[in-house]
Every structure is written in C-alpha cells, then in structure tokens.
Amino acid sequence: MAIPSLTNQVNKGVGLTNKNSYQWSVSSLNLIVDGPYRSASFSVSRCVSQKFSDPSEPGPGLNDASTPAQVHKQKDSSIVRILKESNSLLPHVVLASTLLALVYPPSFTWFTTRFLNVLFDEFDWYYAPALGFLMFAVGVNSRESDFLDAFKRPAAIFAGYVGQFVIKPLLGYFFGTISVTLFGLPSSIGAGIMLVSCVSGAQLSNYATFLTDPLMAPLSIIMTSLSTATAVFVTPMLSLLLIGKRLPVDVKGMMSSIMQIVVAPIAAGLLLNRFFPLICDAIRPLLPPLSVFVTALCVGAPLALNIESVMSPFGLTILLLVIAFHLSAFIAGFVISGLVFHKATDTKALQRTLSYETGMQSSLLALALANRFFQDPLVGVPPAISTVIMSLMGFSLVMLWAKREK
Known part of the structure; x- marks a missing residue:
C-alpha cells in the first residue's frame, strides 16, 4: 500500500511544516489503513487542526468566542483607524x-x-x-x-x-x-x-x-x-x-x-x-x-x-x-x-x-x-x-x- 505517497498528498494539501504535525499525520494514516474508512475524514481534520495549533496562539476551532473586552478593543481600534485615515x-x-x-x-x-x-x-x-x-x-x-x-x-x-x-x-x-x-x-x-x-x-x-x-x-x-x-x-x-x-x-x-x-x-x-x-x-x-x-x-x-x-x-x-x-x-x-x-x-x-x-x-x-x-x-x-x-x-x-x- 502506497502510504508514503498518501502521506505526501496530505502534507501538501494542508501545508504541514511542523514536526509534530508530520508525526501525527503518519499515525493518522496508519489508522486509515488499519481502521474503518470513516476515520479518514477524522484524521485529515485532525491534521489540519494540528497544523494551525500553537501553544502561544489559539487556532481555528479553539477559543472562537471573543470576550467582551476583545470586542471593545477591536471597536476602539476601528474607530482610531477611521480617524487616522480621514485625511x-x-x-x-x-x-x-x-x-x-x-x-x-x-x-x-x-x-x-x-x-x-x-x-x-x-x-x-x-x-x-x-x-x-x-x-x-x-x-x-x-x-x-x-x-x-x-x-x-x-x-x-x-x-x-x-x-x-x-x-x-x-x-x-x-x-x-x-x-x-x-x-x-x-x-x-x-x-x-x-x-x-x-x-x-x-x-x-x-x-x-x-x-x-x-x-x-x-x-x-x-x-x-x-x-x-x-x-x-x-x-x-x-x-x-x-x-x-x-x-x-x-x-x-x-x-x-x-x-x-x-x-x-x-x-x-x-x-x-x-x-x-x-x-x-x-x-x-x-x-x-x-x-x-x-x-x-x-x-x-x-x-x-x-x-x-x-x-x-x-x-x-x-x-x-x-x-x-x-x-x-x-x-x-x-x-x-x-x-x-x-x-x-x-x-x-x-x-x-x-x-x-x-x-x-x-x-x-x-x-x-x-x-x-x-x-x-x-x-x-x-x-x-x-x-x-x-x-x-x-x-x-x-x-x-x-x-x-x-
């Protein structure tokens, strides 16, 4: 079974550059081979999630809800930007x-x-x-x-x-x-x-x-x-x-x-x-x-x-x-x-x-x-x-x- 080629395709598709992400993709592909077909979508989604995950900054799917303080700060920055660009x-x-x-x-x-x-x-x-x-x-x-x-x-x-x-x-x-x-x-x-x-x-x-x-x-x-x-x-x-x-x-x-x-x-x-x-x-x-x-x-x-x-x-x-x-x-x-x-x-x-x-x-x-x-x-x-x-x-x-x- 062409596991390396499939691994390269997944890596290329999601742009994996992190070592941990690469290891996780390989283990996920093993699940695809050994387990039921339905685990394929789960493994790829986990690869994508792992790619964007970072200990210092949350990625998609993590902390999607903004706090009221963050929303207020975003509004303030928008107002300041509008004022500065009024020229x-x-x-x-x-x-x-x-x-x-x-x-x-x-x-x-x-x-x-x-x-x-x-x-x-x-x-x-x-x-x-x-x-x-x-x-x-x-x-x-x-x-x-x-x-x-x-x-x-x-x-x-x-x-x-x-x-x-x-x-x-x-x-x-x-x-x-x-x-x-x-x-x-x-x-x-x-x-x-x-x-x-x-x-x-x-x-x-x-x-x-x-x-x-x-x-x-x-x-x-x-x-x-x-x-x-x-x-x-x-x-x-x-x-x-x-x-x-x-x-x-x-x-x-x-x-x-x-x-x-x-x-x-x-x-x-x-x-x-x-x-x-x-x-x-x-x-x-x-x-x-x-x-x-x-x-x-x-x-x-x-x-x-x-x-x-x-x-x-x-x-x-x-x-x-x-x-x-x-x-x-x-x-x-x-x-x-x-x-x-x-x-x-x-x-x-x-x-x-x-x-x-x-x-x-x-x-x-x-x-x-x-x-x-x-x-x-x-x-x-x-x-x-x-x-x-x-x-x-x-x-x-x-x-x-x-x-x-x-």
Whole structure:
C-alpha cells in the first residue's frame, strides 16, 4: 500500500511544516489503513487542526468566542483607524466646501464675521488660528531632529526660494501682461495677477507637503518661513519692478504672523511630543479629522467672502488666467527641481515639495495689499480668486500623489 505517497498528498494539501504535525499525520494514516474508512475524514481534520495549533496562539476551532473586552478593543481600534485615515477625504471635503460656499456663502462667512473677529481685529488675520492649528498638527507628528536635518539641505532651501521669488514673479508678469494685451482686460486685473506673484509662500503648502511626504514637511516649513520673513523686503521691490508701484509691507506685522502661524504652534507640538508623549498618543488620532475640517474652512471662507469678485463680469476670464498661472507654477516647480536634483535619493519627494512651494502663495496677503494700497477694487479680484484656486489645485495634487505613493 502506497502510504508514503498518501502521506505526501496530505502534507501538501494542508501545508504541514511542523514536526509534530508530520508525526501525527503518519499515525493518522496508519489508522486509515488499519481502521474503518470513516476515520479518514477524522484524521485529515485532525491534521489540519494540528497544523494551525500553537501553544502561544489559539487556532481555528479553539477559543472562537471573543470576550467582551476583545470586542471593545477591536471597536476602539476601528474607530482610531477611521480617524487616522480621514485625511483621505480631504480632496472631497475641499470640493464640497467650495460648492457649498458658492451655493450658500453664509455657511462660511460666520468663520470670520462672528468668531474670529472677536479674537483678531483685522479681517486679514482670520487665517492665523486655523493655520496655526495645522502647523501644530505637523509639530505633534515631527521631531526636532527633522528640522535640524532640513537645515542641512541649503541647496533645496535655496531652490524653494528661487521658485517663490524668481520663477513665480516671471509667470505672474507673463499672465498679467497677456490679460491686458491678449484678453483686453483692465490693467488693474493684470496688476492683481502680478501682485499675487510677488507675495511669499502659503502655509497651506506646508500642510499639503505633510500629507504627501511627511518627512519633507520640516523642509517645506523652513522654505515658507524664509520667504515670509524676507517678503517684507522682497515684495515691495517686486511690486515696484512689475507693477510700477512700491507697496510697503508691515515688518512688525509680518514677523508677528510668522510667530503666531508657524513658530509657536510647531514649537508647542514638538515640545508636547517630546515631554508628554502619552498625551500626543491620545490626541494624535483626533488631529486628522479636525485638520480636514479646518482646511475646509480655510478654503470655503475666502470664496464665500469674495463671491462677488468671483461672479464679476470678468470672473470667468480671470478664473482661467489664475488657473493657468498656478498650474504653470506647480509644473515649473516640479520639472525644474527634477532637473536640478535628479541625482538625489529622494528626487520625487523634493519635486512634490518644491511644486507646492512654487504653486501655492499667500494670496490673502496679496488681497490685503490690494485693498489697502489700490483705489481700484478690481486689483483685488485676482487675489480673491487665487485664494480658492490655489487651495483646490494644491489639495487635488495631494490626492493624486498620495494615491500614487500607496
């Protein structure tokens, strides 16, 4: 009788790898030969059971019933997982907030007119606490060494600066010029497009980088902080060169903005992560859904407040020009950084980071400058539209690149 061949078939069928399992299968097969045929099913099932049995962890058929504590733990882990993965909903939430702001602007105007104006006297400051919270979330998920490592990449920091204050202004001048010469729009519209290209980077680019490449977030923060700090000198010079009007920028206000929006929240997150790790572990699952909600407010509120500018007679043409401007900036940052850093081990991550830095800028600062220093209200229309388009395009890239990485 071909017992060895039958043994091999059983072993192959159930994948026996354990010595004890093998011995048990042989003894069971002996029962098949010597005993009645009905013992065959019993022996094979025992082989399978023996294969999956382990003294340290119960297999199928053993302890199938979960205790209430285990069920509760599984539910808790499921909730935590859902909270952590809520960032994947960000593009959909941004799109929904945009549509809601278009259909019913009061759904977002409360964000500035009722709550934040109590905290901040000027309209321009409503972004401060919201962006500060996003930077706090970045700090909680970072370490001091991450920022120290970012300072060791001066070439990348310089490339980000060039993207902000060289590539972007050139694109702004080009689209601002053709808006007048080719599309026949008023010169104030062209000035508004150029003004958008003169301002510093947007803090939302830091959060976008964090969602796509978390290890690059400190580098992105340093790039944006540097461009914001030096904007008090660079923005007036660029506005004089491109528009022909020197726009003074409040040095004290700019530095205060950096402290409130960037330095203080990130420092708080880093300190909390270092000295109170248990608290960080407790609040970390809650940060993604809250960040998604705050980002939706940051996108919907500017659109709701500037809905008249978007719906102006020149709105559609300006919208297309602003889209082309930002799209060109995103592409330029991605392509040029790929050529410069093609030998780097993290080229793709650098390309995405520099694309965000070049394509996303502080359009709210441009809007504030337009409202303060230009008598023609049309100058503020491109910055108002840019605030929305920049956010939508940036977080659309987050969705695209995050899916590719997965």
